Amino acid sequence: MKDDVIIPGPEKRLKPHRLLKFLRQEILPTTFCPGCGCGTVLNGFAQAVDELGIDPKDMVFVTGIGCSSWIPSPYFKGDTLHTTHGRPIAFATGVKIMRPDLKVVVIAGDGDIAGIGGNHLIHAARRNIDMTVLMVNNWNYGMTGGQVSPTTPFGVPTTTTPYDNVEHPLEAAELVAAAGANYVSRWTTYHVFPLMESIQKALQVDGFSFIEILSQCPVSYGKMVDMRKASDFLKFYRDQSVRVHKAKAMSAEELEGKIVVGKLMERERTEFTASLRRINERFRKG
Amino acid sequence: MTQRQSRLKEFENRTLFLLGDEAAAYGALYAGCDFFAGYPITPASEIAEVMSRELPRVDGYYVQMEDELASLSAVIGAVWAGGKAMTATSGPGFSLMQENIGYAVMTETPCVIIDVQRSGPSTGQATKPAQGDVLQARWGTHGDHEIIALAPSSVQECFELTVASFNLAEQYRTPVILLMDGEIGHLRESVTFPTFDEVAREERRLAEPDTDLFGGEPIPPMSLFGEGRFIHVTGSTHKASGMRDVQTQAVHEELVTRLCQKIADARAEIASVEQDLVDGARIGVLTYGATARPARGAVLEARRMGCAVDFLRLITIWPFPEEAVKRLAERVETILVPEMNLGQIAREVERFTSLPILPLPKIGGVAHTVDEILEAILSSSSELGSAVG
Ligand SMILES: Cc1ncc(C[n+]2csc(CCOP(=O)(O)OP(=O)(O)O)c2C)c(N)n1
Ligand code: SF4
Ligand SMILES: [Mg+2]
Numbered sequence A: 001m002k003d004d005v006i007i008p009g010p011e012k013r014l015k016p017h018r019l020l021k022f023l024r025q026e027i028l029p030t031t032f033c034p035g036c037g038c039g040t041v042l043n044g045f046a047q048a049v050d051e052l053g054i055d056p057k058d059m060v061f062v063t064g065i066g067c068s069s070w071i072p073s074p075y076f077k078g079d080t081l082h083t084t085h086g087r088p089i090a091f092a093t094g095v096k097i098m099r100p101d102l103k104v105v106v107i108a109g110d111g112d113i114a115g116i117g118g119n120h121l122i123h124a125a126r127r128n129i130d131m132t133v134l135m136v137n138n139w140n141y142g143m144t145g146g147q148v149s150p151t152t153p154f155g156v157p158t159t160t161t162p163y164d165n166v167e168h169p170l171e172a173a174e175l176v177a178a179a180g181a182n183y184v185s186r187w188t189t190y191h192v193f194p195l196m197e198s199i200q201k202a203l204q205v206d207g208f209s210f211i212e213i214l215s216q217c218p219v220s221y222g223k224m225v226d227m228r229k230a231s232d233f234l235k236f237y238r239d240q241s242v243r244v245h246k247a248k249a250m251s252a253e254e255l256e257g258k259i260v261v262g263k264l265m266e267r268e269r270t271e272f273t274a275s276l277r278r279i280n281e282r283f284r285k286g
Numbered sequence B: 001m002t003q004r005q006s007r008l009k010e011f012e013n014r015t016l017f018l019l020g021d022e023a024a025a026y027g028a029l030y031a032g033c034d035f036f037a038g039y040p041i042t043p044a045s046e047i048a049e050v051m052s053r054e055l056p057r058v059d060g061y062y063v064q065m066e067d068e069l070a071s072l073s074a075v076i077g078a079v080w081a082g083g084k085a086m087t088a089t090s091g092p093g094f095s096l097m098q099e100n101i102g103y104a105v106m107t108e109t110p111c112v113i114i115d116v117q118r119s120g121p122s123t124g125q126a127t128k129p130a131q132g133d134v135l136q137a138r139w140g141t142h143g144d145h146e147i148i149a150l151a152p153s154s155v156q157e158c159f160e161l162t163v164a165s166f167n168l169a170e171q172y173r174t175p176v177i178l179l180m181d182g183e184i185g186h187l188r189e190s191v192t193f194p195t196f197d198e199v200a201r202e203e204r205r206l207a208e209p210d211t212d213l214f215g216g217e218p219i220p221p222m223s224l225f226g227e228g229r230f231i232h233v234t235g236s237t238h239k240a241s242g243m244r245d246v247q248t249q250a251v252h253e254e255l256v257t258r259l260c261q262k263i264a265d266a267r268a269e270i271a272s273v274e275q276d277l278v279d280g281a282r283i284g285v286l287t288y289g290a291t292a293r294p295a296r297g298a299v300l301e302a303r304r305m306g307c308a309v310d311f312l313r314l315i316t317i318w319p320f321p322e323e324a325v326k327r328l329a330e331r332v333e334t335i336l337v338p339e340m341n342l343g344q345i346a347r348e349v350e351r352f353t354s355l356p357i358l359p360l361p362k363i364g365g366v367a368h369t370v371d372e373i374l375e376a377i378l379s380s381s382s383e384l385g386s387a388v389g
Helices: A037-053 A088-098 A110-116 A118-127 A170-177 A192-203 A230-240 A272-283 B003-009 B021-032 B045-058 B068-082 B093-095 B098-107 B135-139 B155-172 B247-265 B288-306 B324-332 B346-348 B371-382
Strands: A057-061 A077-080 A105-111 A129-135 A183-188 A210-212 A241-243 A259-266 B017-018 B035-038 B060-065 B085-089 B110-120 B125-129 B148-149 B173-180 B188-192 B233-234 B273-276 B281-286 B309-315 B316-318 B334-339 B358-362
Touching: A037 A129, A037 A192, A057 A088, A077 A088, A077 B068, A088 A105, A088 A118, A088 A129, A088 A272, A088 B035, A088 B060, A088 B068, A105 A110, A110 A118, A110 A129, A110 A170, A110 B288, A110 B324, A118 A129, A118 A170, A118 A210, A118 B068, A129 A192, A170 A183, A170 A210, A170 A259, A192 A259, A192 B148, A230 A241, A272 B060, B003 B021, B003 B045, B003 B371, B017 B021, B021 B045, B021 B110, B021 B155, B021 B188, B021 B233, B035 B045, B035 B068, B035 B093, B045 B060, B045 B085, B068 B085, B068 B093, B068 B098, B068 B110, B085 B093, B093 B098, B093 B110, B093 B135, B093 B281, B098 B173, B110 B155, B135 B148, B135 B173, B135 B346, B148 B155, B155 B173, B155 B188, B173 B288, B273 B324, B281 B288, B281 B324, B281 B346, B281 B371, B288 B309, B288 B334, B288 B371, B309 B324, B334 B346, B334 B371, B346 B358, B358 B371
Parallel strands: A057 A077, A057 A105, A077 B233, A105 A129, A129 A210, A183 A210, A241 A259, B035 B060, B035 B085, B085 B110, B110 B173, B148 B173, B281 B309, B281 B334, B334 B358
Antiparallel strands: A183 A259, B017 B188, B110 B125, B148 B316, B273 B309
């Protein structure tokens, strides 16, 4: 591994960042737009992996199609399966069943995971298969230029809701909790430290773990709502977020437009691949 | 002895009375299949049922997914994690799989997809057989590509061609489609099982460290997840290293041309037919799958009546056995193509000969009868002016 990495740009030789070792450095810089939340998620994820001391050799990353999917694929230096749009959780199911010893991580967007791939999300959570899914929710189809997504807030204009969105957004984290996952939380790119802790937790959970990460798309989404700076979103996340325990005491009207953050579910249901293996045990000769 | 060997030992040299679907499932087990993901659909569900029962006994894994998109997704994921994997479906599910078939082509993922064809379009006559997916198998996914597809005509062949499908998938690092039809899938016939060692199994060719996994040679070796190679697998256009490059014209051209050529160039090796030719034949009957059965009966009957007819059965549908078709065309004056669709392969045959091609289509969920095909043979024969004695 090269240790004096030069990020193209200023002629200054930078001291390599501690977490750069986790990245495919030869393809940096990333293609994310300036101010995009994907960088924060990548940073937080790499930090969590580093702190847990997980060897990337023991991980497999499975992604879909969209800006958020690029966080691990190609940037994270690990085995990466960059799949068809909406299907990463289903591909990851095959990987995990065959190699339960590997940590399987899916990172993809709201359109990918909750839209076109919503059915796979529900059923993977129901099976409670051991994998960690980070859904980067930027409230739109970022990569394709800012179309409405299943998580776009009500009443917001997008490139395909020019007269404002008349659909209600999906609460993906609550859905996954109801479907049977062992661990579910929601955080935002404003809440970097709790997010990092939550990623660590999710990576350690045996069973399906899901984090919905609200993440800014100041370009495709921001252009339609006049939030063109990352800070516009971070302030919004800060001001509109309500912790889970506080939210419990609030009425539906009070919660309107709020972002409930924190841990939504933690439990210990039987994990799917372990159950499959127990069936095979029955036929193994002693 | 492995768990698989000892389980399959219970079948060796035995003759059982099985459905085509069941025989195909056992073929997969002999071939070394250790992962199956699927979604129920008539007339393919019996394959899943056998796999769910047998896979745990050979230390393999069965999972029923939420749909066919997920089924092929899981299969491809399992392959990169080291599995030999298969799914099985019928028309509606096969349609849903098309995007991921292209993904398997582009990522050079060896896997087997069984399509037990039924009457369509759409839910059509859901429980009735057809051969309407032969062109979908060839062209169903978007973009330029080549595909391998085989079509069994008997229950024994369901077993054998499933084994062959797994081997071709590994040999050419590509998805292989076993184009069964509802007639054969639900036909019950005797099938004789070989011993485990009698079955040739193509092992996956794994790469040495530092070799490219997506180029550098016509069929590059593979590597698997979890070996510390940090493989990058993508359905987007990529360089030999696997890294995406969707901008450079030459990179795309080189990749897609290689993917096509690795199969097209091996046409002679892959393309397999059964032919039964007779001296003086002026008529040829070209067929495949279930339709080959009444077609063979009609050819034999016509010969008994003094009409010399050549018989050519395609075992490989794709890549198309062009050479065998051209040879037949050189021998005869007209070619009859009975098939359970409105003339899909007949049209392909026309590309390789200027002879008059007589499609003999039949749809509606009922197979051709011997008499129908015989009648067509005899009327062509009288048009050609040959005396039938
Ligand atoms: C089957 C299919 N349909 C549509 C597309 C086009 N497409 C590419 S990315 C994308 C949306 C991505 O949105 P999201 O998953 O939220 O990711 P983001 O870019 O916002 O991070 C779409 C619709 C595709 N690639 N495949
Ligand atoms: S379009 Fe949005 S999500 Fe995509 S890179 Fe740009 S800012 Fe990020
Ligand atoms: Mg999005």
